[in-house]
Structure formats: C-alpha cells, structure tokens
Amino acid sequence: MSFYSKDYPIAYPGLLICPAFELGEKTTDSQEIIRYIPGHGVAEQNYELNGHTMKALTATLIGSIDFEEDEMATQTPIPTTEASNDGASKEGDGQEISDNEAGGKGERRYIVTVKDQNALERNVNEDFANNLPREGSIVLVRVTRISLQRANVEILAVENKTLPKDSGVGSNGTGVTAAGGGSGAATFSVSQASSDLGETFRGIISARDVRATDRDKVKIMESFRPGDIVRAQVISLGDGSNYHLSTAKNDLGVVFARAFNGAGGLMYAIDWQTMVAPSTGSMELRKCAKPF
Amino acid sequence: MNISDRRRILGPSNAKLLTFDKSGPVEIEPISSSSVPNSTSMYIENGLICNANGSSYLEVTGSTSEADRTLMLTSVYGPRPSRGAFNAKATLSVQFKEVTLEKIPAGELKELCNFLSNVFNAVINLERYPKSGIDVFLSLIHSSNGSQLYELESIISTCVNGITLALIDAGIEIFDTVSAGIYEKHIVAFVKNGTEIVGFWKGKDSASESEDILSIIEQCKLDYLKNRKAMVEYLVRCNDKEDHLQHEVTKQ
Amino acid sequence: MVLSVTEKLYLHESLVSNPPARPDGRSADQFRPIEIFTDFLPTSNGSSKIVASDGTECIVSAKCKVVDHTLEEDLIEVDVDIAGHRDDSPLVQGTLSVLNRVLLSQIDRGSLRLTKKYSFKLYIDVLVLSSYSHPLTLISFAIYSALNSTLLPTLISSDDDLDVAELPTFHDYDLTKLTIKVPVLFTVAVCGKNVIVDPASSESDVANNGILVTWYDGKVTAPVRTLGLNEDYVSGITPQSLADGLKLIEDIAPKVVKALDS
Numbered sequence: 001m002s003f004y005s006k007d008y009p010i011a012y013p014g015l016l017i018c019p020a021f022e023l024g025e026k027t028t029d030s031q032e033i034i035r036y037i038p039g040h041g042v043a044e045q046n047y048e049l050n051g052h053t054m055k056a057l058t059a060t061l062i063g064s065i066d067f068e069e070d071e072m073a074t075q076t077p078i079p080t081t082e083a084s085n086d087g088a089s090k091e092g093d094g095q096e097i098s099d100n101e102a103g104g105k106g107e108r109r110y111i112v113t114v115k116d117q118n119a120l121e122r123n124v125n126e127d128f129a130n131n132l133p134r135e136g137s138i139v140l141v142r143v144t145r146i147s148l149q150r151a152n153v154e155i156l157a158v159e160n161k162t163l164p165k166d167s168g169v170g171s172n173g174t175g176v177t178a179a180g181g182g183s184g185a186a187t188f189s190v191s192q193a194s195s196d197l198g199e200t201f202r203g204i205i206s207a208r209d210v211r212a213t214d215r216d217k218v219k220i221m222e223s224f225r226p227g228d229i230v231r232a233q234v235i236s237l238g239d240g241s242n243y244h245l246s247t248a249k250n251d252l253g254v255v256f257a258r259a260f261n262g263a264g265g266l267m268y269a270i271d272w273q274t275m276v277a278p279s280t281g282s283m284e285l286r287k288c289a290k291p292f
Numbered sequence: 293m294n295i296s297d298r299r300r301i302l303g304p305s306n307a308k309l310l311t312f313d314k315s316g317p318v319e320i321e322p323i324s325s326s327s328v329p330n331s332t333s334m335y336i337e338n339g340l341i342c343n344a345n346g347s348s349y350l351e352v353t354g355s356t357s358e359a360d361r362t363l364m365l366t367s368v369y370g371p372r373p374s375r376g377a378f379n380a381k382a383t384l385s386v387q388f389k390e391v392t393l394e395k396i397p398a399g400e401l402k403e404l405c406n407f408l409s410n411v412f413n414a415v416i417n418l419e420r421y422p423k424s425g426i427d428v429f430l431s432l433i434h435s436s437n438g439s440q441l442y443e444l445e446s447i448i449s450t451c452v453n454g455i456t457l458a459l460i461d462a463g464i465e466i467f468d469t470v471s472a473g474i475y476e477k478h479i480v481a482f483v484k485n486g487t488e489i490v491g492f493w494k495g496k497d498s499a500s501e502s503e504d505i506l507s508i509i510e511q512c513k514l515d516y517l518k519n520r521k522a523m524v525e526y527l528v529r530c531n532d533k534e535d536h537l538q539h540e541v542t543k544q
Numbered sequence: 545m546v547l548s549v550t551e552k553l554y555l556h557e558s559l560v561s562n563p564p565a566r567p568d569g570r571s572a573d574q575f576r577p578i579e580i581f582t583d584f585l586p587t588s589n590g591s592s593k594i595v596a597s598d599g600t601e602c603i604v605s606a607k608c609k610v611v612d613h614t615l616e617e618d619l620i621e622v623d624v625d626i627a628g629h630r631d632d633s634p635l636v637q638g639t640l641s642v643l644n645r646v647l648l649s650q651i652d653r654g655s656l657r658l659t660k661k662y663s664f665k666l667y668i669d670v671l672v673l674s675s676y677s678h679p680l681t682l683i684s685f686a687i688y689s690a691l692n693s694t695l696l697p698t699l700i701s702s703d704d705d706l707d708v709a710e711l712p713t714f715h716d717y718d719l720t721k722l723t724i725k726v727p728v729l730f731t732v733a734v735c736g737k738n739v740i741v742d743p744a745s746s747e748s749d750v751a752n753n754g755i756l757v758t759w760y761d762g763k764v765t766a767p768v769r770t771l772g773l774n775e776d777y778v779s780g781i782t783p784q785s786l787a788d789g790l791k792l793i794e795d796i797a798p799k800v801v802k803a804l805d806s
Contacts, residue, residue: 010528013460014468014483043417043467048487060417060465062531132371132421201373201423237422240378381776399641406638410772414753414779477766488780492755494768496649505790509783 002034004067004110011041011059011114020044020055024108033107037070041114063114070109133158133201133234133243140255141203141245143228148207151224155201155243159231202242205232209246210287211253222273223247223287229256231289253289334453334519336526338461341367344429346462350454354446362446363433365391366454368462371424382421384409388430388451395435395442404444408451411481411491415456417465426464428455444495449474452481452491453519460527469524473515476503480512482520547749556750556777560736567746573796575742578685580804582693590694590722594686598744601673604686606666606694610712613663619656620647621665622687626672626679639680642756643670643687646727646767650760655724659703662712664696677745678773680756684729688804691726695719727760728801732789733773734781739789741796748773753781755789759797764790 003018011017017036024032038044041061046053059065133139133155141153210218224230231252232245247253257267259277267275267284269291276283333353341347344367354360371382386409388401396404408428416426430451435442449472456470468483470490481491489509547555558565564572576597585591588605595601613619624640625631647668656664668687672679697714705712733743733751743751754771757764768790772778 010531012469012524012527013456013466014470014485041465043465045467045484047484058467060467061463062460062527132424134422237378237380240374240376240423243423383775397641399637399644402634402637403641406634406772407769410753410770410778413772413775418775483780488782489770489786490753490780492768492770492786494766497766505787506783509786 003036004034004069008065010062011065012062013058013060015059016047017042017057017059017065017112020057030106035107035109036067037109037111039068039111039113042112057112059114061114066113066115067110068113070111133203135234135236137234138252139203139232139234139243139245141230141232143224143226143230144202146220146224146226148220150207151205151220152242153203153205153230153232153245155203156229203232203234203245204238204242205230205245205247209235209244209248212248215248222285224254225257225261225284225286227258227262228254228286231255247287247289251290254286255289257284257286259284332518334522336457336523338457338526338530340365344369344458344462346458346460346464348454348457348461350450350457352446352450352453354443360436360443360446362435362443362450364447364450364454365431365433366451366458367429367431368426368455368458368464369429370426371421371464372427374423374425378423380422381418382416383425384413384416384418384428385425386412386428386430386455388432390432392432392434396444396447400444404448404451407448407491407493408455411452411470412455412459412466414490415466415468415470415483416459417467420465428458430454445474445477445479445493448472448479448493449519452479453523457523457527469520469527471516471520471523473512473517473519475508475511475515478508478512480509480516482513482516486513486516547746552750552776555746556735559738559740559747559750562738564735564738564740566740566744568744570740572738572740573792575796575800576744578682580685580689582689583695589696590690590692592686592690592693594682594689596677596682598676600675600677600679600682602675602679602682602686603671603673604683604690605669606690607669608664608666608694608696610658610662611665612661613653613657614661616663616665618648619653619663619665620644620651620668622647622668622670624670624672624683626675628675639683642680642729642767643668643683646729646758646760647687650727650758650765651724655722658699658712659701659705661705666691666694677743677748678731678754678771680729681731681742684727685800685804688726688728688801691722691724692805694722696722725761727758727765728797728804730757730759730793730797730800731755731771731773732757732792734785734789737782737785739785739792741792743773750774750777752777752779755786757790757793759793759801762798764794764797 002024003022008017019036021033021035024034026032036057038057041059041063042057043060044055045058047056138159140156140159142156143151143153145152205224207218207220208215210220210223230247232247233249233252234243235246236244238244254275257275258264259267259280259282264282265277265279267277269275269286269288271291272288273285274283275286275288335351337349339347340349347365347367350364350366352362354362374383386405388405390396412428432447435447452470452472456466459466460469470481470483472479472481472491477494477496479491479493480489482488483490555567568576570576578597579595580592582592583590584593585605588607590606591604593601593603611619622640622643624636624643626636626639629636653663656666658664668690670683670687672683696719698718698720699712700715701710701713730741731743732755733740733747734753734755735751740747743754748754751773754773756767756769756771758767759765
C-alpha cells in the first residue's frame, strides 16, 4: 500500500511520515515512481537504516498530514544517477531502486504538508502561524514613505496566512503589547537589533516595479500615498532590512486608500488608475488593484 | 478636621478603608506521584502567556524526594524581523532568568544559554525563517533540591523540554521533538528517537566515574524516552481536544 | 576567513569522508604546531605566551596575593579578554565561566596553602591577542604552562599562626616553584562520523558539533559537554561519535601533557 493513501495519526515534530520516494505500481514494461516532496510543516531528513542512509520525510509541526498530488510536475523523468545515489530502500520490502528501473519511467509527485486542524475550518489554504514572506508570496502592505524612486512599505500580512501573535503588534493594532516585549534588557540577541515592539518586516516597491507597462513613466506620487494599503508580490528577499516587492500585475496595487493623504474618506477605484471618494467626489490617482 | 494630619495620611473623613478578600496561602495539591520510587512527574501546560507567540509551563517533580521541584515558564517570540546584515536563516537567541531568587552565577547562565542555543540551532528548521530572529525566554520560577541551592542538571533538562514545547506551541518548525534525559549528573538531549545527540552536558563529576560513556548515554536515553512520550502524549491530546485541558502525566 | 557556501560544502564533504581530509593535511588526532614561551613577564609570578600556526596568540599571566583563606572562598580568579570580542559576548563569558569553574573545582586548595590561616590567591589574566579558531584549548594550554612555571615567594615565618597572630613574612629573593596539577581543556569537532582534534577555524565553520573535554590528573573529568562551533552546520551526533571523541582525548591527552611539561 502506498504511503499517500495511508491513514496517519496526528503529526507531531519528529514523526516519520514516509520515505522520500517509493515504488508504485509495476507493470511488465514500466515502473512507476512516487516521489514525496516536503511542503509546509514537513522536512526531509537523512535516516540511518541498516547501515545505509535514506531520506525520509518527517513532520515539523503539530497537525494532520495531507498528501496532494502535484499534477504539474508529473512525468518529468528523473536523472538515473540521483536515484542510485540515494539508494533508498522502501521501508516495507527493502526493494532497491536500481538504475534500469528508474530510467525514464513515469513519476508521480506528492506534496506532503502538515496542516493545523483549525485551519481547515477557516477555509483558507495552508493557513498556519509563522508564514514569513518569501519569493512569490502575495502580501498586504502599508505605505510608510514615498520618494521619486520608490515607496517604502511595511508588510502587514501574508495573504491568506495567519500572523504570529506577536508580529507587528503596533502596526496591526491588534494584540496585547508584551511588557518587556520579549526583548527588553536582553543583550546580544536579535531582539537588541530589533528592539522596537511590534515591528514589521519592511519592503520597497521601486518605481520600475509599480506596473508592467510604461515602466519608465511611472510616478510614485501618482501610484501610492502614505497610508495606502497595497496588495503586492514579493520578488526577492532583498537586503538585510527590506524585501523587494512588485505591483506589476493586474490584481496587485492599492486596495484601500483615503482621500487627501488620509484626511478624507475611504475611496473606491473607478478604473485602473483613479480612485474616487464618494462623499466629496474628489478623484485621486493611484495604481489600483483590479477594481472589477 | 484633624489638624495634625498634614500629610493626609488618614485621608478624607468619608474615606472607605480598603478591605482585602480573605485568602490564605493556596494549598498546592501534591501531584499524584503514586509514590513510585525513582519516578519523576511532569506537569505541562502550553500557551499560558498570551502575548508571546508560544509558551509552555513545566513543573517537574524530582526523582529523589517530593520537595525537589523545578518550575519553568518558557516563552517564544518571533520570528521577528532582524535588522542589519542579510541573514538567509533565522537567528536564535536564548535568555535565561531566575524570576524569584537569583542563585545561579551569571557566567554559568551564559554557558547554559550558549548550550541551549546550540542544541536548538540543530533542531529548528531555521531555513524557513529568513531575515528574522527567534527569541526564547526562560523564566525559572522555582527550583529546589534539598541540600543544594539549586540543581543545574534538572534545570537544564527542564529548559530543553520547555523550549521544545514552547516552540511547538508557537508553530515554529522543528525537526524533532527534542527532549533531555538525566542520569547521574549527565544530561543528554536526544533527537531521532535517541539515535542522535544534540546536546551533552556533564557539569560535575559523578559517582559513576568508572562507567562507560555509552552505557551512561543509554541510561539517559531511557529517561529521554519517558520525557518525550509524556510530551508527545500531551501535545497530541491537546490537539485532539483543542481546548487546552490540564493534563498530567506521571512517568512510570 | 569567511568561506562561501560552496567552499563550506566542499570542506564539509571532505571532512566527512573516511578518513577525514583536513584542509591542512593533518590526521584526525594531530594538533597544529604551537610555540610556547614561559616566564617572560617580569612583573608577574608566572607567565606564558602561546602561538599557534594559524596566528592565534594568547598571553597568560599569573599573579599572587596573600589572603585569609577562612574569609576568601575562591583561591583562583581568571579573567579573559579576547581581542575583537566584547566582554559581555557569549564567547568571552562562556570561556570565562568554564575556566573559572574548572580551575576552582579541580585545583587542590591545599597546594596554595601558606599557613593555617593564609593562602596564596592566584589571579590569572588571559589575553587573546588574535583568535582565528575556538581559543579555549590554547588558553588552557597557556594557563597550564604559566602555572607550571609560576614561582611564588618562599615563606620564612612559621606556618602555624593560629595561636600567634602573625602575618606571613617572605624571603627577600628566594622563590619556590608552585606545584599544582592543572586541568587542560580540549575541543574536539565532530564531522559526520569523524572526530577531529584541534579544529582550525575553517573546520569549526563546517563541523556538525563540538565537544569540550576536560583532562585532569590522568583522566577525563567534568565538565564535558557539546559546544557550538558554528550555526550553519550544527546537527545531532551519534552516541558513538561522542564516545569516540572522549576516546581520542584519552589517547592523545597524555602525550599533549607530556609535551607541555617538557
């Protein structure tokens, strides 16, 4: 029986889930290989078994184990050398994957994740604490400062992910402030460097990353204003202090903004680059996220 | 009006006196030790500190007598943004504090913190948290060991277990439920079901000097397996019920 | 020296291989050549300077003071200063605490006893001028040779001063050699299944874990513990590696002590 169809108990850190790959159905002329890829809450580790090392997936969080077939990557032939190097033997029957078996045959991939049970009810994908922004993730940010070349922002949340309890307390306006902040008097710790309570990760949207067309004609002033809530995508982890973000997609850009630099009412997008305040009728320019 | 009361110690004439509820010292119910000799019992409760990302409270009653107790509160903050140079991995810092009496010398505490951060550097999946820092704060509420002022051994093992539980509570990815076992002044922190060691601490010479190191490790492993079993049982049960019911595990 | 990720990976692979291929061609149980000079500071009772081949340099001076040992608990006090590290950095604090504890717990108080009331108190100052690898082993070698070359003033007054209140008086120029057994600390790096002694900085950077072993009076004593040598490669080690590490020290420590004595 394949590992992906098994029933698992509640996962806890260190629980062995399955080997990194196993042999599936075997017909006369082909051998199916099932590969397991560690996703959220799962890590690949080396285990010693009867003298030789094998790779296995272990849980790193508490929750229930989920297997999801990766349709995109199926049928990619795996290099034969890799298979022989790993020398992985199946836990059950100790069958070795040899070169000729693995050569250019069909492969199925499963992404293994550990999910919090509460998250399933909340109807959000992969919802879990501690999701840091990484390349490609969509984040919600607030503009803190603008200049001709860039807009500085603070990252409020990764879209569809929960925040750690103590993240950005000041900026998000929720949560109880920690007395002594979990940093305080501590010397020589990371906390010393980021001593301020409720600090958030910061990011930069450069003028050339604001939109996909007419990149050189972008004016930051006509795209963002301080205080705007912007939906953006992380393009790189950036440097020590800033993530690099982009809004060069239709569904990215300003989602909430107030008129007159925050003094007026909430505005609504009427087209790709204009927002209007319904009470006064005043219009302002923004790089709006897909308004329809 | 009382003239002599210039400093207003007595307050205005219509003031009401502050009265306190009658509350005697709280009777602590002895943990069901079931008087099995050489058994340590552990009381676990996660998530007590509401503004930390994760926390654990651990109460360990020692093996030799009922009076040996270690009470430890662990809180985990982060991952929080770190400033300065780019870090592809999270940076871990461990701080230890005695909340009540300060009995342990400062240098020894630094050593302990170094040791613990080394242990957990090996266990936390730091790659998942770039550009950030994870702070662990240990508060030793109480530690008693009969004749000695403090027993560093039981404190260290409680630290290891407490940090693991707090990290799990915070949802920070760790490779294994690391836990520590004690035997004759030796503390060993194991991972992978006792096949690998992430921390070894021998602070004082023990009576069993002649004993082979491997057999000492084997003894520690037995203790480790008990501790780990208790922790995993607690975690799974909590996750099952969702409401963090108080849970008590007496190790046999 | 800061190594790139690729360089580190290469180095790690070669140290994990069997037998370990160390970048400077040493075998697993081989130390780097060290040079020790003793007794060169005129104002201290004992001194030593140790220079390792990678340029790590450490000076130790021991000074003495007469104290009433009924009042003074600790007869040895160590102070450590490592160039380039703040005094409250984990490295300095950790080293300081380990040295203080090891020396206090292992060294026999009786050997510093002068009279029934007074003892010598030793102040050991450690100055690491430049350190490229974990300096603990070198510091302990330096302390070892400094204390073994320490000359203390010779007592000429009576050593029984309980009845007669009398301060100890010393000979004008005669000095007595201090004879005490000094513990030596070793750091061992574990890479995969290999254990290597005296890791250089590049080796420390890729070691899976380090072990601190104390050697005193012909046997391994406390403290023994794992020691973080880096943050990137640190991982679990097998119990066998730990035992191997202790075994390695048991094998080589007598030779090292013999070399230090000569």
